[in-house]
Amino acid sequence: MRYWLMKSEPSEYSIDDLARDGSVPWFGVRNYQARNFMRDQMRVGDGVLFYHSSCAEPGVAGLAQVVKAAYPDATQFEAGGKYYDPKATAENPRWVHVDVGFVKKTRLMSIAELRGYPELAHMQVLAKGNRLSITPVDPAEWRFILGKLA
């Protein structure tokens, strides 16, 4: 059982969208490190902090969980699509993703609030220059955040 933080731009896909859909294929990741996390480390049942990025109020907006292990991202084969990858083939897909399921919507825990807690000082998502859309969360950090959201 591991814990993760996954960023999504709410204008693209928000916690409310996930609440409506129940679960969603986490398509569109085109970063190898983030892909490798999904492919190599994410397991069904892993906990997810659903994070809103690139918006007026960036921060943790809800809780989710991994509900399906990694499989090929269909959008890499969609010629002309935003996520098309000409080097990907059905035999050798380059991009995979997990499915993420809704758990609950929480109050917004802003990035400023996150930065304010010494207990979270080493959170990877808060590290200077971090741009990864998927980052691991320490169990202690996970428990601390859930406590603050309770």
Next chain:
DNA sequence: GCCAACGTTGGC
């Protein structure tokens, strides 16, 4: 809109 930081690309 700005810009720091980072990942990727491609020429050499």
Next chain:
DNA sequence: GCCAACGTTGGC
């Protein structure tokens, strides 16, 4: 394999 140029991310 190096590294400059370029594109993207994402908070502010």
